[in-house]
Structures are given as structure tokens and as C-alpha cells.
Amino acid sequence: MNVTVSRKAHFNAAHRLYRKDWSDKQNNAIFGKCSNPNFHGHNYELIVSVTGPIDPNTGYVMDMKVLKDYIKSEVEDAFDHKNLNLEVPEFSDTIPTAENIVVVIYNKLKKILTKEQRMEVVLYETPRNFVTYSENL
Numbered sequence: 001m002n003v004t005v006s007r008k009a010h011f012n013a014a015h016r017l018y019r020k021d022w023s024d025k026q027n028n029a030i031f032g033k034c035s036n037p038n039f040h041g042h043n044y045e046l047i048v049s050v051t052g053p054i055d056p057n058t059g060y061v062m063d064m065k066v067l068k069d070y071i072k073s074e075v076e077d078a079f080d081h082k083n084l085n086l087e088v089p090e091f092s093d094t095i096p097t098a099e100n101i102v103v104v105i106y107n108k109l110k111k112i113l114t115k116e117q118r119m120e121v122v123l124y125e126t127p128r129n130f131v132t133y134s135e136n137l
Helices: 024-035 064-079 098-112
Strands: 002-015 040-053 118-124 130-133
Touching (some): 002 064, 040 064, 040 098, 064 098, 098 118
Antiparallel strands (some): 118 130
């Protein structure tokens, strides 16, 4: 029997969607106002869900405090009030789209999973725009 537990978190961050090898005109044509040279920000909402068997000794799928602390250290502390393009190494050569951000978050967090657990990460860039990522293992 598998059960899913979830933890919500949030962070605020700025970014710019652009390719260094494209002209400003081409970046603007593809990314529009999201390519503003002065960057723009979002209030990101994050939901991390872990699915797995219930441990018969603890009654947990995962200790939620462990998940909370790991999200704080790996995501909130790393991304909150940062310029993703300039201050987060994972985006030095990767466009910080919501799609790329959710994959980076997933890869940072998957290290705490056991082989029986699976994870899904949902990232809301706005209340209406969100992305979901889970790796098929």
C-alpha cells in the first residue's frame, strides 16, 4: 500500500528569460516582457509530494520535518529573494523557465528519497500558471 504525503513551500525570486546567443529582438519576439533586461519577479508556490509505503515502525511515508527542512535548505534558502539568472549556479547556462526550475528543484530534493519512494514537484509561477515534474523510475 502506497500513500502520498505533501509539503507546501514558497519563495520569491527574479529572473529573465533570454538566450545570450540571440539578439534582443529575437529574445523579445520569443519571450516578450519576460525578457526584460531589468528582470522581473514571481511569488513561487511549491508543492512536493512523496509517495511510498508506510513504514511499520514509524507510521510515516516520510518524516515531514525532514522534508520541510530539506526543502528549506535546498530550495528556499537557495532561491528566495535571489536573481535566478545571476545568483543561482544551476541557471548560469540554463534559462530559468518554470519548466527548468521545477526540474532543478526535483533533482536537488530527490537525494532524500529511498528506493521505494517516488516524488512529484508542482511549481506555481503564478496562481494560474504551474508546472509539474516527476521522474519515471
